[in-house]
Amino acid sequence: MNKDISKIYFSAEDIKVKITEMAKELDAVYEGEEVLFVGVLKGSLPFFVDLARCVSFPVMFDFICASSYGSSTHSSGTLKITKDLSTSVEGKNVLVVEDILDSGNTLFNLFAHLSKQNPKSLKLCCLLDKPSRRERDIKADFTGFTIPDEFVVGYGLDYAERYRELPYIGILKSEVYENR
Ligand SMILES: O=P(O)(O)OC[C@H]1O[C@H](OP(=O)(O)OP(=O)(O)O)[C@H](O)[C@@H]1O
Numbered sequence: 201m202n203k204d205i206s207k208i209y210f211s212a213e214d215i216k217v218k219i220t221e222m223a224k225e226l227d228a229v230y231e232g233e234e235v236l237f238v239g240v241l242k243g244s245l246p247f248f249v250d251l252a253r254c255v256s257f258p259v260m261f262d263f264i265c266a267s268s269y270g271s272s273t274h275s276s277g278t279l280k281i282t283k284d285l286s287t288s289v290e291g292k293n294v295l296v297v298e299d300i301l302d303s304g305n306t307l308f309n310l311f312a313h314l315s316k317q318n319p320k321s322l323k324l325c326c327l328l329d330k331p332s333r334r335e336r337d338i339k340a341d342f343t344g345f346t347i348p349d350e351f352v353v354g355y356g357l358d359y360a361e362r363y364r365e366l367p368y369i370g371i372l373k374s375e376v377y378e379n380r
Pocket residue numbers: 240241242243244266267268269270275298299300301302303304305306307356357358
């Protein structure tokens with residue numbers, strides 16, 4: 201285990217099992233449809249590719265690079281889009297694929313941005329949900345794990361750009377961010 205992690209919350213195997221369950225849920229909703237998966241970079245990347253390979257319907261890929269955190273464990277509340285989508289979402293089934301829904305600031309603002317572009321449908325799929333920290337009225341249509349108010353890293357989730365490569369999701373030792 202990485203020395204900065206105090207506890208593994210979800211192992212690589214736990215994540216794999218959960219993604220298989222989520223893919224079945226998605227298959228039931230999107231049967232016979234083509235879906236544009238919109239990955240919110242950078243944190244969603246591992247989840248995005250693993251999920252896309254597990255579903256049975258045809259998937260198109262696009263990515264938006266949006267962040268409201270920077271090098272902090274608290275949301276700034278404002279969304280910075282550094283790379284927008286490369287295709288139009290108009291008339292398409294759009295599934296936004298995210299690693300975590302926390303304050304809701306990022307996804308609330310992103311949904312406002314995407315819904316203006318008239319997609320056929322617009323839904324949200326998050327691997328993790330931290331409802332106790334919500335500041336905006338937003339819910340995921342598909343959720344993997346609901347977690348308490350702890351800052352987690354790994355499987356795409358970073359702290360100051362580190363730990364994204366870990367195959368599991370764990371809790372970062374508080375001294376790592378308290379000592380910065
Ligand atoms: O609900 P919120 O409080 O807005 O938090 C959720 C957002 O925080 C993380 O992104 P981050 O801004 O850290 O960027 P990253 O994906 O590049 O790590 C995560 O990927 C979500 O986009």
